[in-house]
Amino acid sequence: MTLTIQFAANSAQWEEYEPLLRDALDARGLDYTLSTDVPPDQVDYIVYSPDSKVKDFTPFTRLKAVLNLWAGVEKVVGNQTLTVPLCRMVDDAGLTQGMVEWVTGHALRHHLGMDAHIQNPDHKWTPKPPPLARERKVAMLGLGELGQACAAQLVALGFDVHGWSRTEKSVNGVTCHHGNDGLIDALTDAQIIVLLLPDTPATTNVINSNTLDLTAKGAFLINPGRGPLIDDDALIAALDSGQIAHATLDVFRIEPLPQDHPFWAHPQVTITPHIASATRPKTAAQVVAMNIHRNETGEGLLHVVDRTAGY
Structure with a gap:
């Protein structure tokens, strides 16, 4: 089955991330479509940053996981509409x-x-x-x-x-x-x-x-x-x-x-202006693709957030 992946991060990042995500997903042999504009009920995975316009996850009825591009999840972890696994960007x-x-x-x-x-x-x-x-x-x-x-x-x-x-x-x-x-x-x-x-x-x-x-x-x-x-x-x-x-x-x-x-x-x-460590698109794309591949092959997601601990 073709996976549907929505890029729901800052719109300015799409131009940089799109080719890197496609390369990383292709390298994993995944069958997918990748877009910023997908009907919510068709989305399997969301590549996400908390400054995204997506705040209500209720319409995403077949969603399997949200893959955060940031290490920090404090702006999204308390979202009551998000009930699927939320993964931090840790292994970048x-x-x-x-x-x-x-x-x-x-x-x-x-x-x-x-x-x-x-x-x-x-x-x-x-x-x-x-x-x-x-x-x-x-x-x-x-x-x-x-x-x-x-x-x-x-x-x-x-x-x-x-x-x-x-x-x-x-x-x-x-x-x-x-x-x-x-x-x-x-x-x-x-x-x-x-x-x-x-x-x-x-x-x-x-x-x-x-x-x-x-x-x-x-x-x-x-x-x-x-x-x-x-x-x-x-x-x-x-x-x-x-x-x-x-x-x-x-x-x-x-x-x-x-x-x-x-x-x-x-x-x-x-x-210093929050520059100690930033997500690098090339390596972050590889982490996202790896986690999707793991979930699809039954290995399980990595870096899943513990909602009770908050990280």
Whole structure:
């Protein structure tokens, strides 16, 4: 039977995605039609992004799965009309590599004190070397696919990496913690904190005045995860007091970040415009085709969202 696949992401992406999806689906030997405009009751799979115009899934009566092009699903996971499996974009090599490069780059930037060398208007000569990586504790909050990949790279560089997750996990080379007590253990005396948790009610404001006080004095905070993980006011207070030396932030509660937000003017905040990791169309198309092929051959879908957990 010919599969009907609807591309229901941002319309501007269709021109780029269409040939890549066709190549990936052809490589899997699938019999399909692919379009942006299909009668809902004929659709088997939806290739989706939460900024799509499709919000009501009720008319899609033969729908088998929704394949999200983003890693984040917080904007769609609560949709009561979506009752079929929802799959996250997790196993995208381009997305993962992009996140690893961004996190590693900024972790090394703060570890090596590069800002003081790059921004040195007074031409100060201060021959003080940084500590070695093994002397620096890194707290990786979030040990999903992206968190584990970033943690592995930091371990390879010699950092003392402590990971925290909601449930118990084991990651080679990482001291793993879980639960409320584990969060305290992971953050205590951490000098670099990386946030790669999902946006759920359980993770909202996980970085707050209490958790920030656990870190080493003058720690660095790096957030490429989700904006609501941080209590903004608490972070600004910690920056002003010196508890946190610098925050590098890629994600925010409101995006684009409003021009009057105090983060823009704060000298100890670096803002990047949600670029830490983006879905790469070529590799994302391959993941979509792979998941459709798996489902059609009885192997089962990968990266299905747990609706109760929210990711």
